[in-house]
């Protein structure tokens with residue numbers, strides 16, 4: 001009997017876990033759960049005899065893959081799969097999938113929530129500003145970027161986007177203005193919302209050259225990955241430009257420096273919270289188990305990323 005492990009350091013909502021368990025057992029497979037683990041050794045132990053894994057931001061390293069001798073498929077319940085060593089998985093014939101779009105609305109709502117929070121000076125009692133009429137630049141117009149645009153238009157924001165891979169017409173049909181480069185987006189917009197994946201090209205790409213181009217009272221909202229921001233250079237710009245704020249869904253490595261130097265100009269979530277809603281957990285978790293069942297029963301490899 002195939003054994004399917006849900007391995008999530010940051011647990012899904014209870015309903016999502018129950019739904020995954022039900023679908024697993026109805027398909028005639030065995031269900032196993034490892035949540036809130038604190039040591040990698042717990043993960044190495046739990047994967048020993050499993051055929052499939054559902055993960056979130058949990059790291060699937062060569063060490064994990066070596067320990068998981070029977071592993072055939074890993075599904076990252078979510079969008080970004082930079083936490084999975086794709087080459088090591090491919091070398092062991094392990095299929096890796098994600099569940100695109102399933103948690104996007106939750107992330108988009110958080111991005112707007114963080115914008116309001118920054119605009120209102122983190123609810124510190126002082127007079128803040130409104131989003132109405134302000135220019136928002138969306139960097140990468142994928143599932144999350146598109147929803148951020150939709151919600152931001154509800155706030156009356158003037159929405160711009162840049163995405164090197166999405167046709168201009170597809171973005172414009174949403175009533176979003178398209179600019180020709182990332183530089184132009186930063187030059188044009190007061191608010192920048194990041195939705196790029198973390199890869200060799202994008203890591204540290206949000207650098208001094210870009211951030212220093214921002215208009216007055218610029219706010220960077222990062223619900224993507226901390227790695228896409230060049231932290232040292234962001235710190236430099238924030239020293240020079242005391243009007244700039246940085247809000248991020250997960251603290252940067254240098255969060256202690258922000259705490260020391262930039263009081264009232266930053267906010268970081270303690271854990272990555274973008275996709276942490278019951279709805280997103282259910283959508284992504286159920287999609288993940290359905291993809292696994294479909295893979296085992298029908299050989300379906302839709303959403304394979306390696």
Ligand code: 3PG
Pocket residue numbers: 010056057058077078079080081103272273274275276
């Ligand atoms: C994603 O890539 O889907 C998001 O960053 C969510 O990550 P999480 O599942 O760890 O919350």
